[in-house]
Amino acid sequence: MSTQTADSLRSLPENHEFTFRCTSDTCDMRCCTTGHPLVLSPFEIQKISAFTGISFDRLEDDYLEESHDPNTGFPLFTINRERGCRFLNSRNCSIYSVRPLVCRLFPLGKLYDSGFRYVLLDENPCTGFESGVNNSTRRFRAEQSTDLYDSMWEIWVSFINEAEEIGMADKSLFRSVFGMLVYNCDLPPPGIQPEDAARMSTEAVFRMRLAAAIEALPRLKAIFDKK
Template sequence: MEISLALSLSKTGLNRDSAFNFSCSRCLACCRFKKIQLNPYEIARMADNRGISTSEFIARYTTTGGTVLRSNQDGSCVFLNIEGCSVHSDRPLVCRLYPLGRQVDSLGVEIFSQIEFEETCKGVLHENGTIEQYLAEQGAAPFMRAADLYLDLLWRLLDLLNEQELEPSQSETILETVEAVAADNAGEYDLSWIDMDWAVAEYCRLSGISVPKGIDEKMGIHIKAVREWAA
């Protein structure tokens, strides 16, 4: 997931020990005119925050098949209100990390980049800390873990599709869908499999097991279900 406006990187190749700290003035300018991409865990956290299912959340608060957070007509995030972020405790990873970006490659190697500030940002950078400390302050750990698990799922689906000899039409459809998600171009495809509550309920029904209550447990079943369904 990334902030997809034309933000340039002012520093890259950073790691968790790199010097970094950031004071945010809470001016809320960064919650406007952004394309916030979401994974199923982030959707589940915000759906839980709103007290609704992931299916309802996807329908009400996302676009492009459930992969992007909806914006209001004035460009503000759908969760921005006069007091700030109305889902703050469950906000997506990209919102927690800003002005840092995080990338993980197919071998699991993690690097961080510092995004060049937008002119409107009133935040101040410091070096009296480390990226590791900043991540802890932002409560980023469960979100990074989930991002890594879903990225790994995406890599595995792509591998699987490359290895398998599916019927051409079936293979093309699945491959196009997975590639579209990877390329942030998923809007025209059926992405019901990214809906955690729907997929977990379906998997548990077919397996004759109870649907767990916790998001972490649901995420484990969700990833298992998608893997099995794709195999």
């Protein structure tokens, strides 16, 4: 998912046909080195941490940038491409098998407003469009194995909507504390032993983390509302 503004983007029909093949051997790798910051879901951060063995604290300090959603104030973690993605190793993605959805989908994008939609930049300089290879949004997504990442993004957006409905106190510290409950994959979900969490799939741990955070939200909110 990208933080780029929607006005440069065109919504795509359900199974859009387009000409594209990634030509990474000969291109300038602009998908990893230029453009808007790439937003990662906590599931994707957890996947990267499990794959690389890099703790959340170190990912936060050395690999990702923290910002806030302009609408909800919710903490966001992004990859800054302008400064060079820290996972880019020469011309290879060092986390290719767990790369986030936004990287899998490029040159397409996925946006959420009233629902999810796939989009394409109107003017996209990626040379893969010149490959002459016929593709379609459905085939491309299958090739890039996006299903799991798509579904985890959908769960994540539903979670944020639910958290907003319950009420997020209007204090940035509260949002950060609440946000850390879902982002900090160095800790097991509340009530779960670390060794039990280590045996579970990343998806299961992510779902448990969100469920525990939603349960904790009213209690945390009451504490912060008193301050």
